Amino acid sequence: xxxxxxxxxxxxxxxxxxxxxxxVENEKISSIKGDAEDxxxxxxxxxxxxxxxxxxxxxxxxxxxxxKVDGEWRELSWDEAFDKVVARIQSLQAxxxxxxxxxxxxxxxxxxxxxxLMSGSVLRALNTKNKFSATSVDQLPHHIVSWxxxxxxxxxxxxxxxxxxxxxIFGANPLASNGSIMSVADVKQRLKDVRKRGKVVVVDxxxxxxxxxxxxxxxxxxxxxxxVLLAMLHVLFAExxxxxxxxxxxxxxxxxxxxxxxxxxxxxxxxxxxxxxAAIIRDMVRDFCSAKAPVLYGRLGVSVQEFGTLSQYLIMxxxxxxxxxxxxGGLMFTKPAVDILAQxxxxxxxxFHSRVRGLPEFNGELPVAALAEEITTPGEGQIKGMILxxxxxxxxxxxxxxxxxxxxxxxxQVAIDFYINESSRHADFxxxxxxxLEREHYDVIFNVLAVRDNARYAKALFPRKADARxxxxxxxxxxxxxxxxxxxxxxxxxxxxxxxxxxxxLTFLLRQGPYGGGLNPFKGxxxxxxxxxxxxVDLGALKPALxxxxxxxxxKIHLEAEFFLKDLARVDSKFFDNDGVPEKFLLIGRRDxxxxxxxxxxxxxxxxxxxxxxxxxxxxxxxxxxxxxGDMVKVSSRVGSVELAAQLSDEMMTxxxxxxxxxxxxxxxxxxxxxxxxxxxxxxxxxxEMHIDELSGNAVLNGVPVTxxxxxxxxxxxx
Ligand SMILES: Nc1nc2c(c(=O)[nH]1)N[C@H]1C(S)=C(S)[C@@H](COP(=O)(O)OP(=O)(O)OC[C@H]3O[C@@H](n4cnc5c(=O)[nH]c(N)nc54)[C@H](O)[C@@H]3O)O[C@H]1N2
Ligand SMILES: Nc1nc2c(c(=O)[nH]1)N[C@H]1C(S)=C(S)[C@@H](COP(=O)(O)OP(=O)(O)OC[C@H]3O[C@@H](n4cnc5c(=O)[nH]c(N)nc54)[C@H](O)[C@@H]3O)O[C@H]1N2
Ligand code: SF4
Ligand SMILES: [Mo]
Numbered sequence: 001x002x003x004x005x006x007x008x009x010x011x012x013x014x015x016x017x018x019x020x021x022x023x024v025e026n027e028k029i030s031s032i033k034g035d036a037e038d039x040x041x042x043x044x045x046x047x048x049x050x051x052x053x054x055x056x057x058x059x060x061x062x063x064x065x066x067x068k069v070d071g072e073w074r075e076l077s078w079d080e081a082f083d084k085v086v087a088r089i090q091s092l093q094a095x096x097x098x099x100x101x102x103x104x105x106x107x108x109x110x111x112x113x114x115x116x117l118m119s120g121s122v123l124r125a126l127n128t129k130n131k132f133s134a135t136s137v138d139q140l141p142h143h144i145v146s147w148x149x150x151x152x153x154x155x156x157x158x159x160x161x162x163x164x165x166x167x168x169i170f171g172a173n174p175l176a177s178n179g180s181i182m183s184v185a186d187v188k189q190r191l192k193d194v195r196k197r198g199k200v201v202v203v204d205x206x207x208x209x210x211x212x213x214x215x216x217x218x219x220x221x222x223x224x225x226x227x228v229l230l231a232m233l234h235v236l237f238a239e240x241x242x243x244x245x246x247x248x249x250x251x252x253x254x255x256x257x258x259x260x261x262x263x264x265x266x267x268x269x270x271x272x273x274x275x276x277x278a279a280i281i282r283d284m285v286r287d288f289c290s291a292k293a294p295v296l297y298g299r300l301g302v303s304v305q306e307f308g309t310l311s312q313y314l315i316m317x318x319x320x321x322x323x324x325x326x327x328x329g330g331l332m333f334t335k336p337a338v339d340i341l342a343q344x345x346x347x348x349x350x351x352f353h354s355r356v357r358g359l360p361e362f363n364g365e366l367p368v369a370a371l372a373e374e375i376t377t378p379g380e381g382q383i384k385g386m387i388l389x390x391x392x393x394x395x396x397x398x399x400x401x402x403x404x405x406x407x408x409x410x411x412x413q414v415a416i417d418f419y420i421n422e423s424s425r426h427a428d429f430x431x432x433x434x435x436x437l438e439r440e441h442y443d444v445i446f447n448v449l450a451v452r453d454n455a456r457y458a459k460a461l462f463p464r465k466a467d468a469r470x471x472x473x474x475x476x477x478x479x480x481x482x483x484x485x486x487x488x489x490x491x492x493x494x495x496x497x498x499x500x501x502x503x504x505x506l507t508f509l510l511r512q513g514p515y516g517g518g519l520n521p522f523k524g525x526x527x528x529x530x531x532x533x534x535x536x537v538d539l540g541a542l543k544p545a546l547x548x549x550x551x552x553x554x555x556k557i558h559l560e561a562e563f564f565l566k567d568l569a570r571v572d573s574k575f576f577d578n579d580g581v582p583e584k585f586l587l588i589g590r591r592d593x594x595x596x597x598x599x600x601x602x603x604x605x606x607x608x609x610x611x612x613x614x615x616x617x618x619x620x621x622x623x624x625x626x627x628x629x630g631d632m633v634k635v636s637s638r639v640g641s642v643e644l645a646a647q648l649s650d651e652m653m654t655x656x657x658x659x660x661x662x663x664x665x666x667x668x669x670x671x672x673x674x675x676x677x678x679x680x681x682x683x684x685x686x687x688x689e690m691h692i693d694e695l696s697g698n699a700v701l702n703g704v705p706v707t708x709x710x711x712x713x714x715x716x717x718x719x
Pocket of ligand 1: 105106107108109112134137138300389390391392393395396397416417418419421433436471589590596597598599660661662683684687701
């Protein structure tokens with residue numbers, strides 16, 4: 001028996017960036033634990049970290065390139081695969097135009113150092129307008145707000161959780177998600193610490209684990225946060241509570257001029273629609289303003305709703321009007337060791353629009369809610385082929401069933417993924433990268449969003465096998481064939497990039513970054529130093545950064561009231577120009593600590609036990625429809641219906657149903673062996689691709705009108 005070896009790295013599965021300690025004996029992982037000495041996560045992990053071992057060992061994980069021939073998968077060599085894929089892409093684009101090729105980038109790309117640093121060139125080589133990503137089923141509103149206000153789409157301030165004494169949370173459940181646009185490991189303890197200093201208050205249509213831990217929880221009717229936030233701003237102005245503090249001098253125009261925008265939205269007026277009483281709304285604001293270091297934070301529950309962008313703007317405005325931006329304990333900007341903002345576009349919107357529905361691009365990407373129609377609607381620019389890079393849009397984007405049908409008819413589909421999922425099952429080629437433990441890791445993006453500045457780097461635990469490829473190698477190989485180097489100089493520089501790899505780029509980026517030694521290789525934070533610091537380097541608590549931290553040329557915060565508040569017309573027509581609230585149920589999502597979007601469901605330890613894909617319903621609603629706990633119910637929307645078991649709980653607001661996303665693994669042709677028993681249904685067979693946040697094009701995944709019926713009388717189902 002060989003000696004046990006310890007390996008330290010950051011778990012890349014979610015945004016929390018937990019440090020883990022992996023013990024390897026005889027080439028096998030014998031344990032994965034939280035790294036107690038990690039500079040950021042202090043020993044915290046969740047059950048998913050251990051699934052890194054399952055993922056590495058999973059016999060179902062694809063390890064060789066594959067081509068589908070007459071409906072059967074066959075393996076091929078990398079060179080053969082690259083040649084064939086590129087030939088097919090080129091003939092498709094030659095025949096139908098460049099835009100006939102669509103690209104979808106899924107969430108794991110941002111958790112992958114090599115993909116993040118090296119995917120740009122292949123995307124440019126593909127030269128298509130039809131680029132989509134998980135951004136438009138997620139954080140697009142945050143990018144637009146930061147781009148408009150602070151001048152850079154990635155300049156997103158995060159709650160200073162370690163210093164706030166009053167944490168007001170709208171639409172986030174960090175106890176399940178482990179934090180989002182707030183990279184924070186060990187969030188439970190950190191929230192408990194906030195409570196010791198003051199209060200945690202949660203606004204959510206469901207009494208989640210986070211709400212249970214909080215001092216107060218208020219139900220809100222899904223999709224009506226915008227009204228609550230407008231009323232909160234109304235109270236700020238009406239009760240003379242505006243105090244912009246240190247933020248005041250950074251505005252491009254006086255925010256007091258906005259007062260009259262909110263006069264119409266008194267708490268009394270919005271209360272019946274939102275389900276939150278006027279007294280609660282008023283007290284929430286007064287309480288916030290009487291705390292020493294309060295912060296208002298809104299996340300996914302607020303972003304993916306009909307007024308997601310306006311709501312995120314109002315959240316930012318509220319923080320600014322109470323002096324809580326760039327202030328200790330408030331919303332703070334980070335200072336990451338790799339300054340990826342300097343390397344990326346600041347943002348752009350509406351330079352072109354989607355062909356069929358005319359939805360605006362943001363940062364060169366179109367809203368994914370428009371993907372299916374771009375495939376199915378004939379005409380110039382119609383998408384005829386797709387490349388999926390680490391994504392599963394059939395399960396993760398609205399009206400997934402329609403997209404599934406659209407994918408079937410494509411002339412070409414290529415997936416870069418190590419599983420055959422519900423989307424890549426339609427592929428002609430699958431190019432599988434190595435799994436996370438076989439590559440190096442440095443969190444380029446989530447350090448931009450972390451509650452403490454820190455830097456950690458880990459080499460691959462297992463070197464990649466000779467016949468395996470990293471994501472970045474796959475991307476560069478495609479690019480080299482699509483766009484061969486023009487001369488010797490370019491050939492050499494590409495070879496140099498390949499041999500340097502992500503580590504080479506990181507060496508440069510760290511040196512150029514705010515803690516690096518610049519031209520002096522012996523000074524400052526370097527990759528070498530990180531290699532010698534397996535538990536990472538703490539770079540300190542977040543510090544005020546204005547005005548230098550602003551990206552507008554005038555170094556001012558642009559209020560941009562016109563751009564955002566023009567959407568009030570839509571708010572008024574939705575909520576006030578009709579006969580009140582519709583009768584239907586409203587659907588929301590939910591996350592569980594043992595799931596990760598639509599994948600990791602092949603890890604037995606993460607799916608064992610009772611199925612988690614249930615419809616959570618308030619017992620009063622269930623009673624009215626004669627639904628008992630465990631009964632099969634049918635939930636239907638404009639676009640489709642699903643049948644699943646009901647789970648009754650008063651943690652749900654009445655009139656609201658919750659179904660988790662990422663399930664629905666029952667489709668044939670996939671490789672989810674373990675999940676088969678827990679296939680579940682896809683909630684995105686209910687979400688509606690036509691129901692979007694019109695200001696951004698972001699999908700509406702929360703507050704979807706649905707009907708609910710009992711199926712207990714249906715013998716086919718009860719049998
Ligand atoms: N109804 C509803 N829908 C939602 C949400 C919701 O709350 N409700 N949430 C939305 C959100 S926030 C997101 S981010 C999206 C996520 O949606 P997607 O990004 O489309 O889907 P994932 O489930 O993350 O799919 C990840 C795929 O990437 C593969 N993968 C994992 N790691 C790697 C890697 O390193 N390289 C490669 N090449 N492949 C890899 C996995 O095998 C898997 O097939 O879902 C969205 N959909
Ligand atoms: N375990 C686990 N962790 C994850 C993921 C995962 O799938 N599983 N996914 C990762 C990803 S990609 C992301 S983006 C993050 C997301 O992380 P979070 O932003 O924390 O998202 P959720 O946990 O979905 O919490 C959203 C909350 O919003 C509530 N909500 C729904 N509709 C409304 C509404 O209209 N108004 C209000 N106020 N609240 C509403 C829901 O009930 C839910 O409690 O999580 C990440 N972490
Ligand atoms: S919380 Fe996220 S980063 Fe931490 S161990 Fe779990 S999945 Fe990994
Ligand atoms: Mo996400």
